[in-house]
Amino acid sequence: MKKKNIGLLIVVLLVVAMVGTYVRQQIDKEREIETASLGKEMEERNIGLKNGDTPPDFTLTSLDGEDVTLSSLRGKKVVLNFWATWCPPCKAEMPHMQSYYEQYAKEDNVEIVAVNLTSAERDVTADAKIDTVMTFRDSFELTFPIVLDPENSVGSEYQILTIPTTYFVDSNGYIQRAIRGPMDADMLKTYVDALD
Amino acid sequence: MINTEWFSIRTLTLPATAVALLMAFIIVWLVLRMQFPKKWSGVYGDAILTFILVWKFSVIVTDTKTVMAQPFALLYFNGGTIGVFLAVIAVSFQLLWKKQKIQFDVTGASAYSWAIILTQSIYQWLVILLNDNPTNSEIITLTVLSALTILILWKISAINYALLVYTSGLITVANFQPLGLWQPAVGISVLLLIMGLLLKRFVKNFETKD
Numbered sequence: 001m002k003k004k005n006i007g008l009l010i011v012v013l014l015v016v017a018m019v020g021t022y023v024r025q026q027i028d029k030e031r032e033i034e035t036a037s038l039g040k041e042m043e044e045r046n047i048g049l050k051n052g053d054t055p056p057d058f059t060l061t062s063l064d065g066e067d068v069t070l071s072s073l074r075g076k077k078v079v080l081n082f083w084a085t086w087c088p089p090c091k092a093e094m095p096h097m098q099s100y101y102e103q104y105a106k107e108d109n110v111e112i113v114a115v116n117l118t119s120a121e122r123d124v125t126a127d128a129k130i131d132t133v134m135t136f137r138d139s140f141e142l143t144f145p146i147v148l149d150p151e152n153s154v155g156s157e158y159q160i161l162t163i164p165t166t167y168f169v170d171s172n173g174y175i176q177r178a179i180r181g182p183m184d185a186d187m188l189k190t191y192v193d194a195l196d
Numbered sequence: 197m198i199n200t201e202w203f204s205i206r207t208l209t210l211p212a213t214a215v216a217l218l219m220a221f222i223i224v225w226l227v228l229r230m231q232f233p234k235k236w237s238g239v240y241g242d243a244i245l246t247f248i249l250v251w252k253f254s255v256i257v258t259d260t261k262t263v264m265a266q267p268f269a270l271l272y273f274n275g276g277t278i279g280v281f282l283a284v285i286a287v288s289f290q291l292l293w294k295k296q297k298i299q300f301d302v303t304g305a306s307a308y309s310w311a312i313i314l315t316q317s318i319y320q321w322l323v324i325l326l327n328d329n330p331t332n333s334e335i336i337t338l339t340v341l342s343a344l345t346i347l348i349l350w351k352i353s354a355i356n357y358a359l360l361v362y363t364s365g366l367i368t369v370a371n372f373q374p375l376g377l378w379q380p381a382v383g384i385s386v387l388l389l390i391m392g393l394l395l396k397r398f399v400k401n402f403e404t405k406d
Contacts, residue, residue: 007230008350010227011349012249013315014318017340018321019338022324088266092262095261179209183209186276191202
């Protein structure tokens with residue numbers, strides 16, 4: 001009988017701790033809303049890589065020869081993925097991105113922009129690098145735009161150290177989340193659903 | 197509850213629900229360790245190991261194509277929702293398979309109902325704390341499950357009633373949550389209830405044999 005009380009006591013303490021934490025969270029949240037509404041009028045776009053920032057703008061050329069400008073995609077949600085052909089986790093997530101793109105891109109009002117870190121591709125000449133990316137795209141039958149970053153200008157601006165790295169940009173053009181590491185189609189779907 | 201947060205440890209990104217479940221496993225193991233003889237926290241630990249392994253590797257079943265094409269996909273992905281169900285079924289089979297060896301007695305049955313109820317409750321509490329969902333659904337879940345958990349663990353010792361009351365409570369609460377009645381947590385709870393009812397029969401068998 002005595003033993004039963006120990007376990008039960010712990011459970012009661014857990015409940016108290018949870019409820020306490022929850023109440024404190026709610027109070028903090030209310031305060032945050034108050035201060036946020038105060039500062040709202042002086043709102044300005046803040047260029048940066050943190051959540052809530054506007055990502056640095058760029059124009060890059062896609063494999064098909066079209067120019068893609070990030071800021072011109074405003075109004076759509078953007079999945080901004082950085083990758084290279086030799087990176088195993090990038091290879092693992094590409095089929096998932098493709099199946100998500102086919103199934104949901106229209107419905108969810110999403111564009112996937114896959115920035116290939118072309119300067120990091122392991123071929124000698126620039127043409128050979130582009131060939132490698134082409135072959136990769138064809139073997140995975142990718143249909144979303146793949147843009148090339150031959151000088152690593154965008155890659156360095158976005159401080160890409162690990163690939164794949166994916167930025168989720170909402171339809172107003174604000175970063176809402178950055179994910180390092182590969183995603184499957186389910187994860188992609190939940191991340192996009194969480195975007196405004 | 198809808199998952200709205202993710203946690204990143206280097207290149208590993210886990211949804212808050214997975215983090216909540218892992219934390220719940222650890223807390224429940226500790227509670228069992230203190231509340232019951234060592235044997236039962238051991239049984240729980242084995243069950244958790246099976247759960248995690250099956251959940252992780254069930255991607256072989258849920259996405260055979262990718263894994264065959266690129267075996268290293270195994271490293272990065274898991275079985276998702278289907279994987280969670282497969283994992284619970286695997287744990288149930290493991291417990292049934294080993295029932296002679298484990299010898300579920302009255303203490304064991306009680307440990308089972310503590311483990312099942314606490315794992316679900318602590319998971320729900322943590323999911324609420326870690327995510328951002330509609331406030332009324334959070335408050336209802338928090339209060340009902342807290343009251344139910346304490347009441348059941350304190351007053352109801354029969355495993356079948358304990359689990360039946362708990363799962364009904366969870367189903368009621370689920371109706372107020374954004375994902376509604378048809379969410380994995382409800383399905384899992386029903387599976388665990390069925391498993392508990394089966395176990396109850398074995399306990400009876402042991403008693404009559406003696």
